[in-house]
Amino acid sequence: MIILGFESSCDETGVAAVCTERGLLAHALHTQIAMHQEYGGVVPELASRDHIRRVVPLTRQVLEDAGLQMSDIGAVAYTAGPGLAGALLVGASVAQSFAWSRHLPAIGIHHLEGHLLSPMLADPRPDFPFVALLVSGGHTQLMRVDGVGRYELLGETLDDAAGEAFDKSAKLMGLGYPGGPALSRLAGSGDPTRFELPRPMLHSGDLDFSFSGLKTAVLTRVKAAEAAGGLDEQARADLAAATQAAIVDVLAAKAIKALKQTGLKRLVVAGGVGANQLLRAKLDAALKPLKARAYFPPLELCTDNGAMIAFAAAERVKAGLATLDPDAHGFTVKP
Ligand code: KG4
Ligand code: ZN
Numbered sequence: 001m002i003i004l005g006f007e008s009s010c011d012e013t014g015v016a017a018v019c020t021e022r023g024l025l026a027h028a029l030h031t032q033i034a035m036h037q038e039y040g041g042v043v044p045e046l047a048s049r050d051h052i053r054r055v056v057p058l059t060r061q062v063l064e065d066a067g068l069q070m071s072d073i074g075a076v077a078y079t080a081g082p083g084l085a086g087a088l089l090v091g092a093s094v095a096q097s098f099a100w101s102r103h104l105p106a107i108g109i110h111h112l113e114g115h116l117l118s119p120m121l122a123d124p125r126p127d128f129p130f131v132a133l134l135v136s137g138g139h140t141q142l143m144r145v146d147g148v149g150r151y152e153l154l155g156e157t158l159d160d161a162a163g164e165a166f167d168k169s170a171k172l173m174g175l176g177y178p179g180g181p182a183l184s185r186l187a188g189s190g191d192p193t194r195f196e197l198p199r200p201m202l203h204s205g206d207l208d209f210s211f212s213g214l215k216t217a218v219l220t221r222v223k224a225a226e227a228a229g230g231l232d233e234q235a236r237a238d239l240a241a242a243t244q245a246a247i248v249d250v251l252a253a254k255a256i257k258a259l260k261q262t263g264l265k266r267l268v269v270a271g272g273v274g275a276n277q278l279l280r281a282k283l284d285a286a287l288k289p290l291k292a293r294a295y296f297p298p299l300e301l302c303t304d305n306g307a308m309i310a311f312a313a314a315e316r317v318k319a320g321l322a323t324l325d326p327d328a329h330g331f332t333v334k335p
Contacts, residue, residue: 003076004017008088009081010083011033011087013032014306016311026061029300045086048086048089077309077313078091080109107316107317109316114309114312116268117148117311133258133268133270135274136162136273142258154207154262155258158209160211160215163272165247166184172222183243186237196242198214199250200214209250214243221239248276252279252283259287267293270296
């Protein structure tokens, strides 16, 4: 069965075609980053309007790239939540309309399940069971994954998400939006030891996280630098490197703790922060002596995309966990 998937939960419009037997056939993505940049963050109203503009051309492109006709599609999938309500409604409405017009099932997918299973689009594909470190702009969670739909929450952030910590710290340093990629680029030319920053909850004994204190610590350093004449280029790079090191240290330490606690040897890293090269390098190095292995989604599929939504739906169909009744419409996941 070929599934056409739509993602529109935030500032990326993603469309993809995934075959339950052959995997990803084609995907197309439009990111609104440039549009939101001048506001320093996502403007929900603008996001919704842009999804409307992009979704049909992207769908055409996917069908063309995959050599598909509309009649080849067997089911439609869409991000049902969580996300910006108006933005979600664009993808949900287009998907449900497409499904209704062709009498196909419409499968609502939880955005985080999309991220969670996205490393399975990479080669090699991790087998179940695995520990998943889900690190996006809105979530930071450690989960035990025993199969499709079999997820156990092991720990999560008590306040800010890891991506939020990157974004907010970057903003304090006067870097652009989104802050994560900008901060990590600048960190490349910085000395992570010049500024000492806290590693919140590193020794808390559980698998939870907290990042709001880190943001406050960054603010204190920025204010001190401003009082002393301003944050020069090198100091900004050093502070970026220190911030990145602090976030990555905590994420890596807790992920390793989760592997030890569960006795599992596979760690899957998903979500936008999974694109961070220091996190990837640190985990790769730390897992080797434990005879464990980290799996990451292809870089282009770390941030939001339609491929992960179509793929999660395909996995649900294969596991018998999707409702395939074309008349059973519903906005199944609360946004
Ligand atoms: O998964 P995602 O695209 O959207 C959500 O569902 O939230 O994640 C976006 C987050 C943003 O906070 C962004 O700054 C962060 O991922 N991010 C990064 C990197 N690339 C994206 N953070 C650190 N290093 C990166 N290279
Ligand atoms: Zn996401």
